[in-house]
Amino acid sequence: MNHDDLPSTGAWALAQRLQRRELRAETLVRACLERIAEREPLLQAFAVVDAEGALAQARVLDAGAVRGPLHGLPLGVKDLIDTADLPTAYGSPIYAGYRPRADAAVVALCREAGAIVLGKTVTTEFATYQPGPTRNPHNPGHTPGGSSSGSAAAVAAGMLPLALGTQTAGSVIRPAAFCGVVGFKPGFGRLPRGGVKSLAETLDTVGFFARGVADAALLAAVLTGDQRLMPGVDTAAPRLGLCPTPDWSLADADTRAAWAQALAVLAPQAAACADVVLPADFAALAPLQKSLMAHEAARALAWERQHHAARLSAPLQALLAEGLAISGAEQAGMRAQVQALRRPVDALFVNHDVLLAPSAPGCAPAGLQSTGDPVFCRPWSALGLPCVHLPFARGAGGLPLGLQLVGRDGDDHRLLAWAAWAMQRLAPGATVVPPAEY
C-alpha cells in the first residue's frame, strides 16, 4: 500500500485506517519521523522527539488489540504539559531537563485512547511572550505564532497529525491562524488542567491543533468523553452572527479580504446571517483579559519569581511586574466586569448559532522576535467561550489565514459541527492549507 499521503492526511481518516488495520501504527510513526528528519532542522518545532519510544509504543499497539479511538495516532504535546517519560521544560531554562513524576491528565487520557506521544513541541517561555526557536512552515522568516508555536508548526508541516496546546490569551487560535491549521479552544473548564503548568488561573485552557475540523473533534470527544463531539454528525445550516469586534480597525487588508471571501461563500448558505450587536462594554474585554492575565501570572509564577528571577526573560519580568502592580481588589473588580458581560454575550446566541470573528490582525508577521498580537482572541478567552480557527485563505504574501467561529458556553459540540459545515464550503476537500514546500 502506498502511504505517501500520510503527512497530509487528517487524524480522523488516519484513525479509520488504523482501526481497520489497513495502516500500521509503526508505518505512520515512521512517516512522521521521516517528515521530521526533512523539516525539523529548519522549523525547530520540537523541544524533544522521542523516536525510539514512539516506535516501541507503535509496535506494541500493532501487536495488540485496538486500544481506543486514537489507536496509533502520533501526538505532539506542548512542552508546557507534563509527560512522565519525556523532559518538560515549560519553555524556560529554569526547568531544563525536568522530568515530571506523572503525565498530565490530558496526556494520560490521549495515551489511554491509544495515542503515541511522538515528542514535546516548543512553547514560548511559560506560554507568555518570549518566543522559542520555531519558524513558520509557510515561510521560515515569519513567526509561527505563540505560545503553542511548535504544535501549530508541526501539524502544519505534516510532521504530526495532532498536537496539544494551551490558550490563555490567544495561544491556540493565533498560531493555528499563522500556520494554516485548525485550532480548537474548548470552553473553559471542559478539559482537565492537572499537570499543565499554570499561567493564569481563570484563563488557561487546553486546546489542540489538527488538519481538519473532524480531527479536532475526534480528540475533543476522547478528552471530554462527550460522544456528541465525534465527527460525522450532520448539522443544519447555522444562523451566522457577524462579529468583527470593536478591534476591527486593527484587521489588515488580508483579513478584510478573508472576511469578504467567507461572507460571499457562507452568507447565501447560512440559515441566517446578520450583524451582531455587541454589548457596549465589550471593547473592555481585551484590556481586561490582558490585566487579569498579568495579575494571575504574577501569582502563578511566584516560585519562579522568588528563586529564579534572573532566568526569566525581560518581557516576562515586565509582565510579572505589571501583574504585581495590580491589586487583588482591582482583580476582583475586573473579574466582576467580565462576569457582568457573560449574560449579554450569552444572549447573543438566542439569535445567532455561532459568531464569525477575526482570528488575528493578519497573516504571520515577519521575524521571530514576536509571536504576533492576540488582541482578537483576548475577549473570547476572557469569556471562556469555545473557539475554532478555520484555515481557508491566503494573504497577498502567500501566507495562510482564516477566521474563527465562536460558540455558546457549553455548545462545543455544535460549534465543531458548524465549523465542519463552514470548512466544507470555504475549502471543499481540503483538510489543511498545505505549506508551499508540500
Add this chain to the structure above:
Amino acid sequence: MNHDDLPSTGAWALAQRLQRRELRAETLVRACLERIAEREPLLQAFAVVDAEGALAQARVLDAGAVRGPLHGLPLGVKDLIDTADLPTAYGSPIYAGYRPRADAAVVALCREAGAIVLGKTVTTEFATYQPGPTRNPHNPGHTPGGSSSGSAAAVAAGMLPLALGTQTAGSVIRPAAFCGVVGFKPGFGRLPRGGVKSLAETLDTVGFFARGVADAALLAAVLTGDQRLMPGVDTAAPRLGLCPTPDWSLADADTRAAWAQALAVLAPQAAACADVVLPADFAALAPLQKSLMAHEAARALAWERQHHAARLSAPLQALLAEGLAISGAEQAGMRAQVQALRRPVDALFVNHDVLLAPSAPGCAPAGLQSTGDPVFCRPWSALGLPCVHLPFARGAGGLPLGLQLVGRDGDDHRLLAWAAWAMQRLAPGATVVPPAEY
C-alpha cells in the same frame, strides 16, 4: 517575656507581635515544635515535620528585616500541595517520597510574605475518601474530618496557627467543623491552583484553617493581594438569610441546638433575619456535585488509573469507576444545571447579605474509617461560593461544632467581615474552641 500563650494565640495577634519584634520567629517555631512533640504521637496530623528547616528559616527571618505580613508565622501545608523542599505524597503510596520541582503558587506566596512551612499535613488519598491516620484532637476516637484532616487537627491542637487545605466537596468546612477551628473556602477561582494536585477541575478550591476569622482573613489578603480582606474592617450588621438547605432532615440534635443558639444570639442583632426561599432545583446541587466530582476525578487521575491502579484504595477505585460511567455529555448537562442555578442563587443576595447554613450533619463521627458526610458543603462547592465555618458550639458529647456563613460570588471580603461580626457575638473573646486537653 512569657510565651505560654503561643499555642492558643491566633495568627493575626502573633503577626502583630512578630512585626513589632516582640516575638522572635524562632521562639514561635520552638513553641509549635514543643506542642508537636506532645500531641503529634497521638494525633498524627503531619505527613512530614521539618523542624530543622523551620528553625533555620526562623533564624534567617529573625536576623533580617520584616519580610511581609506573614513574617515568622509557622504554616502547615496539606500534603496535596507541592513543596520544593519537602516530600509531597498526595496521601497516596504512589507518590511516597516524591519531591516536586517547585513550590505550589500558594506556598510560594506565603513564603514570599514571610511564612515558615513547618510541615506537610495529612490528606486523605488524593483528597478523596480514604482516610489518613489523623485523629480528632478533641477525642482521638473520632475522625478529624477530611480531606484536609491534618491541617484542621494541627491548628485545633495548637501545633500550628495556620494551615492550607483544599475543598472539592467539603474538605475545608467539614474538618474545620469537626475540629472546632475557623475554615475559609474562598470563592472559586480566587486563588491560584498551580502545584495543587488536581482532583476535579471545576470544583477544587484552596482554602485554609485558622484559630479566628481575623487569622483566616490575614492569609486570604496575602494570597489574593486584596487588602479589603485584611482583618479589622468594621462592618455594619448583616441582613442574615437562614438557609438550613433541603438536606436539613440530616441535621442531628447537636446541629439543631447550635442552629437555635446562633439564632438566639444573632437574630436580635442582625440588620434583618429571614428565611431564604431557595430555588426549587437547589436540592439537585448536592447530587450534581457528587457526580461532577466523580466524572472529573476519573479524568484528573487518568495517569494514576493507568499506571498504578492496584495502589489506589478500593473506595477510590469505586469513585473512579462511578466517574468513568458518567459520559462527557452527561457532565456537560450537569454543568449546565449548576450554571442555571447560579442566577437564582445570586439573586438571594439582593435581600440577604450572608446565608447561615449547616456545616455538617453533626459533630465528628466516632471511628477513623470515615471522614464524615460533606452533604452540607456540596451545594456551595458546586456553586463556587465563598464559605466560612464558625466554630462556636459543642455537642452533647463535648465535641465542637458550628455553622457556616456563605457569601455572594466575589464578596469574600464582606463575608469575612460578617463572619468576624458573628463570631464576636457567638463566642466573644474566643479565637478557637480549645480541645479538652488544653
